[in-house]
Amino acid sequence: MHIPANDRVTPPTLEYYVEARDGFSGDPASELAALLIDHVRESRQLNRDQTRLEEEHLRFVQAAQVKQLRSEADELREAGRAKAFGMIVGGSLTVASGVALGGAGRETHWSKGFDGGAKGAHGGGELIASEHELHAGRARARSTEYEHQAGESKRRLDDLSDARSYSRNLERTAFDHLEKVQEAQAATDKAQTSWRG
Amino acid sequence: MTTIDAPLPTSTTVPHRHELLSTETPGPLPPPEFLGDTPSDALSEMLLLLERSNQNSLQLSVSEIKAARERMVELQRQLADELKRALDAARKSQHKKKGWFSRTFGKVIDAVAKVVGKQAELTHDLVKLQVDLAVSLGKNFRDGEALFQSMRNDLLELSESSETEQAVEGFTAGTVKFMGDVAAFQFVLVAALAEKAAQGDALRDALADQAEKLWHSAETNVLDNPDFWTVTERIAQGAAVASAVASGGALAPVAVGLILALEADNRFGYLDAAFKENARWVRIGLNIAAAACAGGSSNQVLKWTQIAVSAVDGAGSVYHGVKAAQEADRQADEIDRQADTQETLYQIQETQRLIETLIDLYEEKSDHRTRSVESSVRLVEAQGEIQAALVLQG
Numbered sequence: 001m002h003i004p005a006n007d008r009v010t011p012p013t014l015e016y017y018v019e020a021r022d023g024f025s026g027d028p029a030s031e032l033a034a035l036l037i038d039h040v041r042e043s044r045q046l047n048r049d050q051t052r053l054e055e056e057h058l059r060f061v062q063a064a065q066v067k068q069l070r071s072e073a074d075e076l077r078e079a080g081r082a083k084a085f086g087m088i089v090g091g092s093l094t095v096a097s098g099v100a101l102g103g104a105g106r107e108t109h110w111s112k113g114f115d116g117g118a119k120g121a122h123g124g125g126e127l128i129a130s131e132h133e134l135h136a137g138r139a140r141a142r143s144t145e146y147e148h149q150a151g152e153s154k155r156r157l158d159d160l161s162d163a164r165s166y167s168r169n170l171e172r173t174a175f176d177h178l179e180k181v182q183e184a185q186a187a188t189d190k191a192q193t194s195w196r197g
Numbered sequence: 198m199t200t201i202d203a204p205l206p207t208s209t210t211v212p213h214r215h216e217l218l219s220t221e222t223p224g225p226l227p228p229p230e231f232l233g234d235t236p237s238d239a240l241s242e243m244l245l246l247l248e249r250s251n252q253n254s255l256q257l258s259v260s261e262i263k264a265a266r267e268r269m270v271e272l273q274r275q276l277a278d279e280l281k282r283a284l285d286a287a288r289k290s291q292h293k294k295k296g297w298f299s300r301t302f303g304k305v306i307d308a309v310a311k312v313v314g315k316q317a318e319l320t321h322d323l324v325k326l327q328v329d330l331a332v333s334l335g336k337n338f339r340d341g342e343a344l345f346q347s348m349r350n351d352l353l354e355l356s357e358s359s360e361t362e363q364a365v366e367g368f369t370a371g372t373v374k375f376m377g378d379v380a381a382f383q384f385v386l387v388a389a390l391a392e393k394a395a396q397g398d399a400l401r402d403a404l405a406d407q408a409e410k411l412w413h414s415a416e417t418n419v420l421d422n423p424d425f426w427t428v429t430e431r432i433a434q435g436a437a438v439a440s441a442v443a444s445g446g447a448l449a450p451v452a453v454g455l456i457l458a459l460e461a462d463n464r465f466g467y468l469d470a471a472f473k474e475n476a477r478w479v480r481i482g483l484n485i486a487a488a489a490c491a492g493g494s495s496n497q498v499l500k501w502t503q504i505a506v507s508a509v510d511g512a513g514s515v516y517h518g519v520k521a522a523q524e525a526d527r528q529a530d531e532i533d534r535q536a537d538t539q540e541t542l543y544q545i546q547e548t549q550r551l552i553e554t555l556i557d558l559y560e561e562k563s564d565h566r567t568r569s570v571e572s573s574v575r576l577v578e579a580q581g582e583i584q585a586a587l588v589l590q591g
Binding site for chain 1: 504505506507508510511512513514515516517518519521522524525526528529530532533535536539540543547550554557561564568572575579582586
């Protein structure tokens with residue numbers, strides 16, 4: 001997910017805004033509210049940057065997890081093929097051993113050789129298969145590790161979202177206060193104008 | 198106050214994928230075009246610009262939300278397809294046809310096999326009982342109560358079903374069913390030959406289904422039947438013992454003695470007690486020695502039995518090799534499908550987060566716009582009131 005970097009909700013600082021902010025000087029509560037608005041604007045931008053980075057990290061670890069899953073599948077496939085090859089060759093040699101035994105009427109070098117070859121093929125297949133199974137297991141472990149990292153990243157994103165929502169409420173409160181002050185000032189001005197009139 | 202026109206939709210960028218936003222982010226919003234009357238004073242002009250800017254920004258957010266939703270629908274469809282593929286694969290792996298004979302007489306064969314299995318087990322248990330009773334007598338010779346208890350246990354075990362019974366039962370049932378299916382296939386083959394010879398059609402079409410059923414019957418009743426292989430192994434052992442005895446050679450008594458020693462170890466586990474951690478090496482040594490001594494047989498029948506057993510064993514190994522490859526492929530495909538589904542789910546979650554952020558952004562913008570409009574209204578009202586007061590003061 002990409003959140004546009006320069007898509008600011010709050011418009012850029014304008015002269016009239018600075019003047020309006022300076023107009024509140026003298027009243028501590030209003031000054032605090034104005035400062036709060038400035039702070040919230042900065043922290044919101046910071047929050048958005050952090051969210052963007054966290055999203056990138058999350059996307060990276062999730063892609064890595066999926067990649068490790070595929071790697072595990074490939075290793076398992078290879079392990080199965082190696083094991084199958086050993087068994088097929090071993091089985092064929094066992095049959096050949098039986099045929100050699102039947103042909104000669106007694107145990108010969110051929111029948112013994114076939115028998116030994118069968119066991120060797122079985123063992124070789126198992127050996128190669130276990131190597132691939134080891135890699136598959138490691139890929140599975142890495143995939144789980146990335147999954148946990150993705151979970152952490154998601155929790156951080158949730159925290160950032162909460163912080164964003166909190167700062168928004170804070171800004172709204174500050175604005176409400178300034179509006180009330182402004183309304184009170186306007187009412188006073190109006191009363192003064194009427195009284196002078 | 199001047200009326201505000203709706204914003205032009207052409208001024209916004211509609212992203213096809215949310216990733217495009219990174220490169221196509223509109224910078225400062227384009228200056229709005231004035232339609233209708235242009236306000237005369239600077240304040241109204243500024244308020245109008247502000248309002249148009251807000252409207253354009255909202256419009257952009259709406260477009261982005263729409264694009265993200267379309268992407269979401271597309272991803273959900275993709276996920277549904279992937280789940281359907283996984284379901285189809287699971288159904289396909291479970292589907293297996295049974296032969297006609299197995300289907301029709303399956304229960305009868307199972308009952309017959311049970312009787313055969315029980316008979317084999319009874320013979321086996323009666324022999325074992327005598328040995329066990331002798332052992333109990335030897336162990337508890339001085340303790341009458343313990344002897345009675347031990348004998349009762351030995352007798353109770355006789356009535357229980359054991360591994361031998363189950364293995365013989367499974368072997369008998371599987372073999373009989375498969376042989377029945379082979380006979381049924383032969384019958385269909387003869388009938389099809391006669392029919393197709395009369396009609397001049399291809400024989401392959403008529404037999405394809407039957408051949409497939411026969412193969413599945415072989416898989417279920419023989420190749421994938423563990424009891425078949427257990428009994429085959431026992432036959433091989435029996436043939437080796439008989440071969441050693443029949444050979445009449447000098448090694449025959451040694452071979453028989455070794456095999457009996459192994460059998461006694463299977464039953465009582467005395468090697469573990471005698472050799473402790475080295476027991477497994479002793480056991481391997483006994484097995485090798487027994488195999489070596491039993492190898493020198495000259496009896497023809499037993500030799501052919503050994504050949505047949507090795508042929509069946511070899512064929513079984515080949516078959517299980519093929520099955521191992523198929524099973525590994527199936528597992529790998531399943532993990533690949535899991536990865537696909539996981540990837541799609543992550544994309545859906547990502548799009549969902551994007552939509553939530555965009556909605557959040559839209560709410561903020563909308564809030565800002567409302568506040569801006571309210572401020573503008575108040576400003577204009579205050580200006581009007583001041584002007585009215587000035588007129589009154591005159």
